[in-house]
Amino acid sequence: MTNLVCSIVPIEPSNKRVLLCNVVMMVVLLSSALLLASSFLTVGFHQLPILKNDGLDSVKLPLQDNCQLPILRKNNSDSGILRQPDKCQVRCKPAGSEPLPKGIVSRTSDLEMEPSLGSHETKSLEIKKQGNKKASKSLLAIPVGIKQKEIVNSIVSKFPSSHFVVMLFHYDGVVDKWRDLHWSDGALHVSAINQTKWWFAKRFLHPDIVAAYDYIFLWDEDLGVENFHPLRYISIVNREGLEISQPALDLKSQFHHRITARSNKGDVHRRMYKSKGGGRCYENSTRPPCTGWVEMMAPVFSRAAWQCVWHLIQNDLIYAWGLDYKLGYCAQGDRTLNVGVVDSEYVFHKGIPTLGGNDKKVLTRATASKENDRLAVRLRSYAELKMFNKRWNKAAKEDECWVDPYPEPDKA
Structure with a gap:
């Protein structure tokens, strides 16, 4: 044939x-x-398994996290044609709220205090009389010990209550001795013995809780603010498009990286230059701490940046060493542009040790043990730095879908 x-x-x-x-x-x-x-x-876009359910074949389509997955179903008599899901099958809800009607879910909150007496209608009427406009607010959060009460008072007094909510993290457990300050009753006080700023931030500054605030000031307690004005600072940050920033450090104060030192060439600088010694930085340098970098003592985060940074903070690495080198990934774009140091509004870093520390120059037997504690803090900080970098490298290697926007340059 x-x-x-x-x-x-x-x-x-x-x-x-x-x-x-x-x-x-x-x-x-x-x-x-x-x-x-x-x-x-x-x-859909993936080969998905067929799931049996009450005699019907069905296929679940992939959606973003916290979304109820739609199911396309087919009857045996439909010749394999799957029906489109109705609108009630394709709905995104916060995890855990699936049994509730969507409109009742209040996903975000703030740190504003509500009066326990009086009616909610009275408050609503007052807001209406003011033109339905609330003043734009930011959050100032500081870890504090009673020994630095005077310094903290000078910091908080600089931040007008009409534009800032104040939250104090008491690492020494002393709360009542702050009550004599005029602003204390309007501040939020959280107490946990010997915990760090980043421990508090991870547990009490969840993005859904601080979603109402434009900026998060997460400062240390040993900063002199004679030359700092918060509202002027925010105005500069807005104008410059800085998502992550910090006030520059007075040249007479203690600083660890030259990029944080105050420059007199303008309102903001985004990089440093160093042509001698180790860790050189040039005009074309793209890595921290040459550019895209702020120190951890006085960072200021936009709302969008904080939503990312909160996830970056590790639950158990309480000193956050190494975190500063990765903050640029949360800069909502190019870290060389969106991360910067504000020179015209600067602070003085006093360099007072707190946890495990001692502020006396001459040691006695009573303070010697504190010096040993300070050494233990340093050793744990270095250990956490290594652990954080190890976790980052492992996560970057295992996530096949993640593309590093700042790849390491090839070594010659």
Whole structure:
């Protein structure tokens, strides 16, 4: 029997056999294309398993996190055609709120105090009289010990209560001795013995709780603010588009990296230059701490940046060493542009040790043990730095979908 071999060639009217072959080939090709297209339209972007449910075949489509997965179903009599889900199947809800009607869910909150007496309608009427406008607010959060009460008082007094909510993290457990300060009753006080700023921040500054605030000032307690004005600072940060920033440090104060030292060439600088010694920084340098970097003593985060930074903070690495080198990933864009140091509004870093520390120059037997504690703090900080970097490298290696926007340069 002669085999029928088909190929697509120019067709002549007299060649019916070739014409038939061309028609057959075109039909086969079109059928294959339609079959492939229908499989993508039916199932979605991935090959997903068929799930059995009450005698019906169904396919779950992938959606973003915290979304109720829609299910495309088919009856055995439908010849394999899946029905589209109705609108009630495609709804995104916060995890755990699925049994509730969507409109009752209050996902975000703030740190504003509410009066326990009086009606809510009275408060609403007062807001209405003011033109339905609340003053834009930011948050100032500081870890504090009673020994630095005077310094903290001078810091908080600089931040007008009409534009800032104040939250104190009491690491020494002393709260009542702050009550004589005029602003104390309006501040939020959280107490936990010997815990760090980042321990408090991870547990009490969840993005959903501080979503109402434009900026998060997460400062240490040993800062002199004679030359700092918060509202002027925010105005500069807004104008410059800084998502992560810090006030510059007075040249007479203690600083660890030159990039945080105050420059007199303008309101803001975003990089430093160093042509001698180790860790050199040039105009084309792209890595921290040459650019895209702030220190951890007085960072200021935009709302969007904090939503990212909170996830970056590790639950158990309480000193956050190494975190500063990764903050640029949360800068909502190019870290060389969106991270900067504000020079015209600067602070003085007093360099007072707190946890495990001692502020006396001459040691006595009573304070010697505190010096040992301070050494233990340093040792744990270095250990946490290594652990954080190890976790980062492991996560970056294992996440096949993540692309590093700041890849390490090839080493010669």
